[in-house]
Amino acid sequence: MSKIGKRLIRSAKEARAIARGEAKPSSYRIHLPGDVDVQAIRKRLGMSQSEFSARFGIPSGTLRDWEQGRRIPEGPARVLLKVIETDPKAVERALAAA
Numbered sequence: 001m002s003k004i005g006k007r008l009i010r011s012a013k014e015a016r017a018i019a020r021g022e023a024k025p026s027s028y029r030i031h032l033p034g035d036v037d038v039q040a041i042r043k044r045l046g047m048s049q050s051e052f053s054a055r056f057g058i059p060s061g062t063l064r065d066w067e068q069g070r071r072i073p074e075g076p077a078r079v080l081l082k083v084i085e086t087d088p089k090a091v092e093r094a095l096a097a098a
Contacts, residue, residue: 036066036085041084045088056091
């Protein structure tokens with residue numbers, strides 16, 4: 001089995017244990033992605049900076065700073081960017097419902 005497959009199975013077992021009350025939710029740790037190539041994510045989606053900024057609610061100045069290396073996305077932003085990278089439609093659905 002692949003490394004990602006093993007991680008998914010382990011995560012599912014942990015989630016089941018939490019849902020059954022066999023483990024405390026506070027015992028679960030989320031792995032935050034390290035480096036995030038914001039420009040690569042944006043370009044893969046075929047968006048300009050202004051389009052990406054507007055679509056996902058990221059201030060354009062912040063986006064420019066990330067892409068030019070003046071700033072690094074912090075924890076919650078890294079999580080958002082990872083979700084955008086893997087499933088941008090999920091973020092769009094969540095924001096549309098808000």
